[in-house]
Amino acid sequence: MTAWTAPTASAPVRAVVPLPGSKSITNRALILAALADGPSVIRRALRSRDTDLMIAAVRALGVTVDDSGSDGTTLTVTPGPLTGGAVDCGLAGTVMRFVPSVAALAAGPSTFDGDEQARTRPLSTVLDALRSLGADIDGDALPFVVNGTGSVRGGTVSIDASGSSQFVSGLLLSGAAFEEGLVIHHVGKPVPSMPHIDMTVGMLRSAGVVVDTPAESGLADTWRVHPGTVDAVGFDVEPDLSNATPFLAAAAVTGGDVTVPDWPRTTTQPGDAIRAILESMGADVELTDAGLTVRGPNTLRCIDIDLHDVGELTPTVAALAALADGVSFLRGIAHLRGHETDRLAALATELTSLGAHVVEMDDGLEITPAPMTGGAWLSYADHRMATAGAIVGLVVPGVVVDDVSTTAKTLPGFEGMWASMLESSVEYIEPTVRGDF
Numbered sequence: 001m002t003a004w005t006a007p008t009a010s011a012p013v014r015a016v017v018p019l020p021g022s023k024s025i026t027n028r029a030l031i032l033a034a035l036a037d038g039p040s041v042i043r044r045a046l047r048s049r050d051t052d053l054m055i056a057a058v059r060a061l062g063v064t065v066d067d068s069g070s071d072g073t074t075l076t077v078t079p080g081p082l083t084g085g086a087v088d089c090g091l092a093g094t095v096m097r098f099v100p101s102v103a104a105l106a107a108g109p110s111t112f113d114g115d116e117q118a119r120t121r122p123l124s125t126v127l128d129a130l131r132s133l134g135a136d137i138d139g140d141a142l143p144f145v146v147n148g149t150g151s152v153r154g155g156t157v158s159i160d161a162s163g164s165s166q167f168v169s170g171l172l173l174s175g176a177a178f179e180e181g182l183v184i185h186h187v188g189k190p191v192p193s194m195p196h197i198d199m200t201v202g203m204l205r206s207a208g209v210v211v212d213t214p215a216e217s218g219l220a221d222t223w224r225v226h227p228g229t230v231d232a233v234g235f236d237v238e239p240d241l242s243n244a245t246p247f248l249a250a251a252a253v254t255g256g257d258v259t260v261p262d263w264p265r266t267t268t269q270p271g272d273a274i275r276a277i278l279e280s281m282g283a284d285v286e287l288t289d290a291g292l293t294v295r296g297p298n299t300l301r302c303i304d305i306d307l308h309d310v311g312e313l314t315p316t317v318a319a320l321a322a323l324a325d326g327v328s329f330l331r332g333i334a335h336l337r338g339h340e341t342d343r344l345a346a347l348a349t350e351l352t353s354l355g356a357h358v359v360e361m362d363d364g365l366e367i368t369p370a371p372m373t374g375g376a377w378l379s380y381a382d383h384r385m386a387t388a389g390a391i392v393g394l395v396v397p398g399v400v401v402d403d404v405s406t407t408a409k410t411l412p413g414f415e416g417m418w419a420s421m422l423e424s425s426v427e428y429i430e431p432t433v434r435g436d437f
């Protein structure tokens, strides 16, 4: 546990903040490379707890990952016979939901475990689906064992993926290696985080896999992956746009400006939705060759928004909402109760403890700003809770994040990046403007 007093901005934040690679793209690339028909290269990979766990997982199953380049962000992945092994999922949804399908293809048993907190994250949907597709699995939650037999029959499966899009992605990613391919039919309330499924489909196609989506086939909530080889290809990982959002929020809450370079013009990352969110809260948002620039308004406007597709952004948006000019509603995010922690409860508890008025709804949060005072901000082992505390701390002195090291899940070195952002702001505005803030 590393307690950290979030620095308060003494001036509008003005900075250029490059971000490392996307967790979601890096971990999908590792799975596809593990199943490919030859060596693949992943460039600008994210190195963080979640991606290092994924690297260790595919290595444990028999894949070679060479990360010996200067900064470890270029990964050469050479598939080998899948043998099975011990997989530590940590608290990573992508590892616990994407790797079991690969382990089912291995010629031997794989044991899965993870953090204590991971044992309560929803998982049985994936394991039940794999069983019905022919895999042999002991257990319904972490810890569990996949008794790989060297092949998976595949075929058609119906699942309720309303709890997590990762149930769909985790099956689709390996579906081409199943003997009969895979047809997933979702039955239940709407699937969250659809851009993440689009990301899965896009990356499968970039590796030559044939996929039919509901939009193309006309079959509602149905995805088909045709059996076939996964081509070894090169992956260029985009910056992690969800990890960019706290830095952009820093501009929004201090009336400053922050630029994130290399922001993709088109992307399936849900973090791209921050552009429209910040605009509707009154910020000026511009995408140029220099990257994405956000200029904060004098007063941040409240927002009523459905975050079902982009739930990952909720902690950032909740922090912004607590600093806005009226009551905000964040809706469509019941599934966040199964994220790293119950994020609705955690955000309500922490914002309330500083003085905001927050009502936890069944599927979201009603946030009424009120003067806040510093105090403890618990992170619940959730990287995005820690970064939400950092945003609030920019304008509320004395916010102490109990465990900032949890940001290493997807962004190791967060505190250093945050400090550099603030330092560069002070240098930038000296000597004329600083005293005016």
Ligand SMILES: O=C(O)C1=C[C@@H](OP(=O)(O)O)[C@@H](O)[C@H](O)C1
Pocket: 023, 024, 025, 093, 094, 163, 164, 165, 166, 169, 192, 193, 196, 311, 312, 335
């Ligand atoms: O597939 C992915 O890479 C992810 C999908 C989403 O999960 P849910 O659909 O469970 O929200 C997202 O929140 C998570 O951070 C990453």
Ligand SMILES: C=C(OP(=O)(O)O)C(=O)O
Pocket: 091, 092, 093, 094, 312, 339, 340, 384, 410
């Ligand atoms: C929900 C998240 O992570 P995971 O991949 O562990 O589900 C997240 O990063 O916000």
